[in-house]
Amino acid sequence: MKIPRAISALIDSFQRLPGIGPKSAQRLTYYLLHVPQIELDNFSEAVKNLKKNTTLCTKCRNVGEEDPCLICSDMSRDISTILVVEQPLDVLAFEKTGKYNGLYHVLHGAINPLENIGPDEIYTGDLIERVKKDKGVKEIIIATNPTMEGEATSMYITKRLKSLSQISNLRVTRLGMGIPTGADLEYADEVTLFQALQGRRDI
Numbered sequence: 001m002k003i004p005r006a007i008s009a010l011i012d013s014f015q016r017l018p019g020i021g022p023k024s025a026q027r028l029t030y031y032l033l034h035v036p037q038i039e040l041d042n043f044s045e046a047v048k049n050l051k052k053n054t055t056l057c058t059k060c061r062n063v064g065e066e067d068p069c070l071i072c073s074d075m076s077r078d079i080s081t082i083l084v085v086e087q088p089l090d091v092l093a094f095e096k097t098g099k100y101n102g103l104y105h106v107l108h109g110a111i112n113p114l115e116n117i118g119p120d121e122i123y124t125g126d127l128i129e130r131v132k133k134d135k136g137v138k139e140i141i142i143a144t145n146p147t148m149e150g151e152a153t154s155m156y157i158t159k160r161l162k163s164l165s166q167i168s169n170l171r172v173t174r175l176g177m178g179i180p181t182g183a184d185l186e187y188a189d190e191v192t193l194f195q196a197l198q199g200r201r202d203i
């Protein structure tokens with residue numbers, strides 16, 4: 001059965017999104033056929049402006065509306081601690097706990113040789129340079145996901161940081177127990193994340 005090109009094009013677009021298979025793409029597309037045009041216009045406008053009206057913070061690499069982002073420019077934050085996470089969604093997860101008041105560094109991924117993602121494809125170099133320049137940093141908390149990729153990234157960052165002779169007093173820690181192996185931090189609840197922060201260990 002031949003379907004209209006507009007429908008086929010939208011199905012193909014949805015299928016390019018992570019976690020969206022052919023059937024889900026079809027359901028979403030045909031659902032939108034019943035949505036009022038004004039809502040479709042608002043939806044398309046939001047998608048169009050997604051990258052236009054956001055920017056990466058040059059300091060922490062989190063996504064925001066300004067550079068530096070609101071967290072980096074907040075004078076009440078503890079500038080001696082940097083929590084290293086894989087994705088911007090992880091920042092949101094930790095902010096929801098209300099228990100962490102330091103700064104962040106977002107890697108935008110993890111080291112994954114099978115996907116040809118090495119240290120240079122994520123923001124590890126930016127973190128190292130940031131720590132070199134900012135003498136006020138006392139602790140780096142590595143909060144990558146407890147997966148093979150997350151562990152590889154944690155080991156790489158730790159090795160790089162500990163090779164810097166000028167920051168020998170820097171404490172490098174890893175989240176403690178509470179996060180199941182193989183889980184993504186963005187799905188963890190606030191209590192679990194808080195316990196993981198409290199139970200962090202030196203590495």
